[in-house]
Amino acid sequence: MAITSVKNLKEFSTNNDRLEGAHTLCPGCAHSMIVRELMNCTDDNLVISSNTGCLEVSTAVYPFTSWDTSWIHIGFENAATAVTGAEVMHKVRKKKGTLPDNDAPVKFVAFGGDGSTYDIGFQWLSGAMERGHDFTYICLDNENYANTGGQRSSATPIGATTSTAQAGTHSYGKKEKKKDIVAIMAAHGAPYVAQLAPNKWKSMAKGFQKALETEGPCFINTVSPCTTEWRFDPKDTIHITDLATESLMFPIYEIIDGHELNILYRPKNIIKVDDYLGAQGRYKHLFKPENRHVIDLIQSDIDKYWTMLQRREEARI
C-alpha cells in the first residue's frame, strides 16, 4: 500500500490534491479540510461513497464533480452499504481476474455527516460493521443537520440551540445529551475506531492511514465545525477546533479491537468549557444566569469522560 509521508507538513504538501475547488461548501467549512487530508494520505486508488449531506450536495453540482476519484452516492443513509457492495464486487472480480488492473490497490471509504451516521444511516452502518467488510467510515460531525437548515440531530450536545430545539424563555435549547458514537462503534468489535480533529493534522493523517491500512471495518469520528450553524466567523474554523480539543469537548483518542484505548492528544493546559461555548453563537443563551447550571453540567460531563478515558488507557484492557 502506498501511504504518503506524514513526517512533517512540508513533505505532506507534496501530495497532489484529489478534491478540486469550486465545490459549493460554505467558506471556512471543515468538511473539505478533512476530505482533502484523507485523500492526501494515500496514493492508492480510492472508491468513495457519500451519504446525503452538505458534502454530497456541494461536491456534485450538475454538471460538475469535485472528485478526482470514483465516487458514488445513492441515498441519505446508505453510504456504508454502497461502499461495502463495491468492496465485495472488487474482491470477487479480483478473484476471477476480470479487473482492468488486478494488482492496483484500492481503498474503500464512506463519508457521512452526523445526521446520516448517528441517526438515519445508523442501521446501515451498524450492519456494514457487523458484516466485517474492508472499508473505512468517516463521520464528519458538525452536530446538526446543516444542509437542511440546522435541525437537531442526536449528535447535537445539550444546551445548543438549533432550528428545531430553539432556546427561548422556556427552553435552553436541546435537552438531551450527545450520543457516544465512538463507544458504540467500538462495541461492534471494529479493529480501529478513533475520534480525530482537523486542527491536529498529524494525528488525523496518522489515524486515517491506520484506518486505511487496517483490514476490516474502521470508523473515525471527526469534529467538523460548521460556521453557519455554530455561528462563528468563517476564518475561525481552526481556532474553534483548537478550543474544542483543548477544552476536551472533543478528546482525541483511538480504540483498537474494541478494547485497547490510546489517548492521542493531551492538552498541556486544559481550558474551561466556557471558552469553547462562548466562542459560538449557538451557546450564547447559556451565559444568562438562569442557564448557568447547563454549563456546569457540560463541564462535569467532560471531566467525568476524560477521567474515564484516562483510566481506561491506564488499565490496558
Add this chain to the structure above:
Amino acid sequence: MSVEAQDLKLLANDNRGQSGLENGSGLVGWEEVTQGSVLQSFDGNATGIALKKQEERAYSGYNSYTATVASWRIIKPVYNRDVCIDCQNCWVWCPDTSIISRDKQMLGIDYDHCKGCGVCVEVCPTNPKSLLMYGENTPMEDALSAWPEKKKKEK
C-alpha cells in the same frame, strides 16, 4: 517580491476556472438525462491521478476544477513571498484547495477557487503574517507596498 510566483496562470491548465457554476448551457436538463449517460471528469485515461500534479491532468469540462467560485469573494487573501517560511499551514487547512504548493514551496493563491474565508491568514505563523486579507478590489501592488512591519513582542 518575486513576480514569477505570483503569475499563477502559468502553472494552471488553460481551462481552470473558465465557467461559472450556473453555466450548464448546452447540456440536457436533469429530467432529460437518459439511463447510462456519463459525464467524465477527465478526458482520456484517468489512472494514476494521485501521482499527477494538477497542471498535468487532462480535466474535462465537467470537473469543477474548470469552474469558478471567485464571485463569492468580498475579501481576498494577498500573499507576500518575502515573509513566507513555507510552513504549509495554509496548504493543509485551506478548505477550497486554493493554496498552490509545489516541491515543498508555497507559490500563491488560486483565485478561481478561493472563497475568501480567511482561514489561511489565521493559521499563518510568521511575524508579520505572510498572508493578509484585503478588499476584493484592492490592487495587489497597493496591498504589498503597505505590508505591516514586524511587531515587537510586548513585555
